Amino acid sequence: GSAQEPKSEGWIQFQEFKSEVVYFLLTKGGNSDLPSAGFNVVNSIIGSGIIGLPYSMKEAGFPLGVLLLVVVAYITDYSIILLIKGGNLSGTNSYQELVNKSYGFIGYLILSTLQFFYPFIVFYSTVKHLVS
Numbered sequence: 001g002s003a004q005e006p007k008s009e010g011w012i013q014f015q016e017f018k019s020e021v022v023y024f025l026l027t028k029g030g031n032s033d034l035p036s037a038g039f040n041v042v043n044s045i046i047g048s049g050i051i052g053l054p055y056s057m058k059e060a061g062f063p064l065g066v067l068l069l070v071v072v073a074y075i076t077d078y079s080i081i082l083l084i085k086g087g088n089l090s091g092t093n094s095y096q097e098l099v100n101k102s103y104g105f106i107g108y109l110i111l112s113t114l115q116f117f118y119p120f121i122v123f124y125s126t127v128k129h130l131v132s
Contacts, residue, residue, distance in 0.1 A: 051126065 057065035100108040
């Protein structure tokens with residue numbers, strides 16, 4: 001048979017990370033039923049950002065809009081990887097716990113306040129364009 005090429009260090013690190021994520025997902029599960037979990041996944045993927053996508057493409061132009069969309073997708077993916085690694089290293093199971101462990105109670109309060117007001121800010125920024 002043919003000799004297999006050795007895997008690069010980056011590939012090995014990716015496989016180890018993938019194994020950690022699968023282990024985390026299988027062992028640290030929540031208490032939602034399958035339909036609720038499925039709805040959350042679909043809701044997260046679609047998100048409220050889809051509402052503003054056509055407007056942003058119109059304003060940026062198609063080529064720049066697509067480029068910005070790809071860049072933001074990459075940054076989002078990298079951020080999620082960092083959050084999962086941070087949660088694994090700190091032994092936390094939620095974003096709120098991670099912030100509390102990283103930034104203390106003041107950081108947790110700031111996060112909670114921002115998460116509370118975020119839907120209202122999005123609603124206002126969407127409605128003000130419709131009203132005016």
